[in-house]
Amino acid sequence: MLTSNGYELDERRLGRLVPVPENERADREALRARLWRDGYLFLSGLLTPEVSDDFRKYYFARTKVADGEGRPQSVEREQLREVLFKEVVPGPEYDAFCRQEAIRGWFAWFFGAEVFLHRRKIIRHTAPGENGIGTATQAHYDLVYLREGTDQVLSAWIPLGDCPVERGGLTYLEGSHHRVLREEAEGRLKRPAASITADLPALAEEYDARWLVADYRAGDVMIHTAHTVHAALDNVDDRVRLSTDIRYQPAELPVDQRWQAHWHDRDGL
Numbered sequence: 001m002l003t004s005n006g007y008e009l010d011e012r013r014l015g016r017l018v019p020v021p022e023n024e025r026a027d028r029e030a031l032r033a034r035l036w037r038d039g040y041l042f043l044s045g046l047l048t049p050e051v052s053d054d055f056r057k058y059y060f061a062r063t064k065v066a067d068g069e070g071r072p073q074s075v076e077r078e079q080l081r082e083v084l085f086k087e088v089v090p091g092p093e094y095d096a097f098c099r100q101e102a103i104r105g106w107f108a109w110f111f112g113a114e115v116f117l118h119r120r121k122i123i124r125h126t127a128p129g130e131n132g133i134g135t136a137t138q139a140h141y142d143l144v145y146l147r148e149g150t151d152q153v154l155s156a157w158i159p160l161g162d163c164p165v166e167r168g169g170l171t172y173l174e175g176s177h178h179r180v181l182r183e184e185a186e187g188r189l190k191r192p193a194a195s196i197t198a199d200l201p202a203l204a205e206e207y208d209a210r211w212l213v214a215d216y217r218a219g220d221v222m223i224h225t226a227h228t229v230h231a232a233l234d235n236v237d238d239r240v241r242l243s244t245d246i247r248y249q250p251a252e253l254p255v256d257q258r259w260q261a262h263w264h265d266r267d268g269l
Contacts, residue, residue, distance in 0.1 A: 002014070002165065002166075002213065002233055002234075003233065003234045003236070004136045004171070004198070004200045004231055004232065004233050004234055005136050005138065005198040005199075005200075005234070006234070007198065007199050007200055007201055007202075008201065009200060009201055009204075009211055009233075010201050010204065013201065013204040013205070013209070013210050013211060014210055014211055014212075014213065015174060015210040015211070015212045015213075016212060016213065016214060017040070017042045017172065017212045017213065017214040017222075018038075018042060019042040019043075019044040019214075020034065020041055020042060020043055020044075025043075028109065028110060028112070031110065032110075035223070035225065038175075039172065039175065039176065039177035039178075039224060039225050039227070039228035040172050040222060040223060040224040040225075040228055041222070041223040041224075042214065042220070042222055043106075043220065043221045043222070043223060044217065044219075044220050045217070045219045045220065046102055046103075046106065046219065046220065046221040047100070047102050047103070047158070047218075047219040047220075047221060048102070048219060049217070049218040049219040050218075051097070051100065051102075051219075052158070052159070052160050052161060052218040052219055053160075053161055053218050055093065055094075055097045055160055056070075056160040056161040056218075056242055058093055059088060059123065059125075059160065059242060060240075060242075062083055062087060062088055063075065063080055063083050063084060063088065063125075064079075064080070064083075065080065065125055065127070065240060066125075066127075066239070066240040066242075069239070070161065070239035070240050070242075071238070071239060071240075072127040072128060072239075072240050081265070084123070085262075085263075085264050085265070088123065089121070089123065089262050089263055089264075090262045094121065094123070094244075097244075098117060098121055098244070098246050099117060103156065103158075103221070103246075103248075104117065104248070107154070107156075107248040110154075111248075111249075111250045113250040113251065113252060114250070114251040114252070115248050115249065115250060115251055116248065116249055116250070116251040116255060117246065117247070117248055118153075118246070118247040118248075118249075118255075118256075118259045118260065119259065119260045119261060119262060120247075120258075120259040120260070120261060120262065120263045120267075120269065121244060121245075121246045121247075121262075121263055122244065122245050122246075122263050123160075123242070123243075123244045123263075124137070124232075124241075124242070124243050124244070124245070125240050125241065125242045125243075126168050126232070126234075126235045126240065126241045127235065127240050128235050128236065128237055128238050128239065128240070129235070129236075130234070130235060136168065136198075136231065136232040136233060136234050137170075137230075137231055137232035138195040138196070138197060138198045138231055139173065139195060139196045139197050139198070139200055139203050139229055139230070139231040140194075140195040140196055140229065140230070140231070141176070141177070141180050141196075141226065141227050141228055141229050141230070142155050142224075142226045142228075142247070143180075143184070143226040143227055144194065144195075145269060146226060146247075146256045146259065147256070148254075148256040148257065148258060149249070149253070149254045149255045149256030149257075149259070150249055150250075150253035150254050150255075151226050151227070152226075152249060152250065152253055153226050153247050153248070153249040154223055154224070154225060154226070154247065154248055154249065155223070155224050155225075155226070155245055155246070155247050156221055156222065156223055156245065156246050156247070156248065157170050157221075157222040157224070157230075157243060157244075157245045158220075158221050158222070158243060158244050158245070158246070159216040159217075159218065159220060159241075159242075159243050160218075160242040160243055160244060161218050161242060162216065162217050162218050163215075163216040163217075163241055163243065164215045164216070164237065165213050165214070165215055165233065166235075166236050166237045167235055167236075167237040167239060167241045168232055168233045168234050168235035168236070168237070168241045169213070169214065169216050169232070169233060169241065169243070170222060170230055170231070170232055170233075170243070171200075171211045171212060171213050171230065171231055171232070171233055172211070172212045172224065172228060172229070172230045173203065173204065173207060173209050173210075173211060173212075173228075173229040173230065173231075174209045174210045174211070174212050175207075175209055176207055176209060176227075176228060176229035177225050177227040177228040177229070179207060180227040180228070180229065181227050184227065196229065200231055203229070207229075211231075213233065247259070
């Protein structure tokens with residue numbers, strides 16, 4: 001049974017994310033066509049797994065939210081916030097991970113242009129058993145939070161370490177970007193400045209679509225457009241789920257200046 005914010009997902013409305021096949025990995029036009037069609041690119045093994053695992057170990061060692069094996073540990077909230085927002089988020093280790101050649105170089109190749117990384121980069125950890133409204137990331141698409149820049153910005157969601165389905169990875173609403181693009185163009189979206197809902201089953205019925213899931217491995221990277229609806233599952237595993245989401249765009253296009261400060265849970269975005 002898979003849940004998100006406590007809502008049980010209907011098996012009839014579930015599917016699997018499809019990794020990009022090897023014969024398309026170096027074909028930029030094929031990837032662009034796939035991204036337009038599906039709204040996402042599942043790039044399995046884009047990163048060296050050890051690089052992802054090493055950053056995971058660093059994060060757990062600094063924040064103390066889990067031991068080296070990912071088993072949850074108790075940590076005082078203000079102590080966690082002090083380390084997270086003053087040391088880890090603005091630190092050189094995190095910046096180096098997000099700018100590693102396997103990521104930055106891929107975006108430069110895909111866009112065919114010099115690229116820009118938004119400074120506001122988010123790290124999320126979810127402990128086993130955390131559930132209820134507001135725990136898992138609710139259904140949304142990224143453009144609602146990036147209104148002041150180009151819509152040609154792509155997000156990378158990166159599991160830090162293995163993330164099987166039960167650990168609460170990202171899930172995508174199949175084909176949702178086509179409807180969002182249409183409704184954006186028509187200016188008739190109901191809630192253009194907030195998450196859509198925590199009720200993923202109801203949203204799947206409304207869109208007549210499936211939520212797509214995957215067992216992610218260390219080194220995998222998910223790329224999605226600013227119009228693709230996505231959310232997170234609840235963590236029902238026995239290990240802490242750790243991930244990061246970052247955003248690249250062509251450097252020549254307008255940038256949302258609100259996203260050029262380091263992420264903070266009280267930054268209002």
